[in-house]
Amino acid sequence: MKRFLSTLLVLALFIGTFSGCNKTSQESTKKIGMVISTLNNPFFVSMKEGAEKKAKELGYEIVILDSQNDASKERSNVEDLVQQGISVLIINPTDSDAVANSIAVAQQNNIPVITVDRAANGVEVTCHIASDNVKGGKLAAQFILDKLGGKAKIVELQGIPGASATRDRGKGFHEVVDGNANVKVVASQPADFDRQKGLNVMENIIQANPDFDAVFAHNDEMALGAIKALNAANKKALVVGFDGTQDAVDAVKSGEMAATIAQQPDVMGSLAVENAVKLIKGETIPKQIPVDLKVITK
Structure with a gap:
């Protein structure tokens, strides 16, 4: 009887450990990747901050990388994020033509892509968020x-x-x-x-x-x-x-x-994360999301 109880205890511990591992795996899908053309510009710093704030508010991890206005760096950033197991890629392209190569890396790994501010030419993305x-x-x-x-x-x-x-x-x-x-x-x-x-x-x-x-x-x-x-x-x-x-x-x-x-770069970053979360949850999002403009004068 003692041996039987011991076996049950070991089995319970095993199931508990396995369940814990499975839970961690599910939680890892809450990771969002974001690649920004450059952080040497206040506009894109605001975009980054808007994204970080919304991710924290919604309880999701976001990893943000700087491409330094270099298309090859942009691609290596995307490859890095794919290796980290992101569920959605948000990308602000360095170049609307060159970014197709970076987006392809994500899409080959079945990761949906949201472009922000600058569009991607020659490639289909899940959603584009920008001002007119x-x-x-x-x-x-x-x-x-x-x-x-x-x-x-x-x-x-x-x-x-x-x-x-x-x-x-x-x-x-x-x-x-x-x-x-x-x-x-x-x-x-x-x-x-x-x-x-x-x-x-x-x-x-x-x-x-x-x-x-x-x-x-x-x-x-x-x-x-x-x-x-x-x-x-x-x-x-x-x-x-x-x-x-x-x-x-x-x-x-x-x-x-x-x-x-x-423009409202912080709103762009926030909307990008908000819609990335919707994708993770299996919801459908619009192909285009416009952000309002206004003329600021003295």
């Missing part, structure tokens, strides 16, 4: 024309070539200004969404063609760099950025920047 960048470009152009009485010579500082945000913001901007006899785009050059590059490109444009009265930058970082170059050259121009980062809002309040087309 075309509309934002139109808002920026219309603001400049309204402020300058419908007549303007404008410099356009473009983002990273190949990024959907660059393409869409530029498209919206040009839909308003192209064909308007009273508007001339005197220069249109990439500065890669980077403040220092915005400064350098603006310096070169001022030297080569100083006859302009407005600047539209595809993001706030480039706009802030452009302002620094304009101030150094004692050149006055209306500057409009895009994103609504805190530095830009402060610059608008101080009068250095005329406006910024404000």
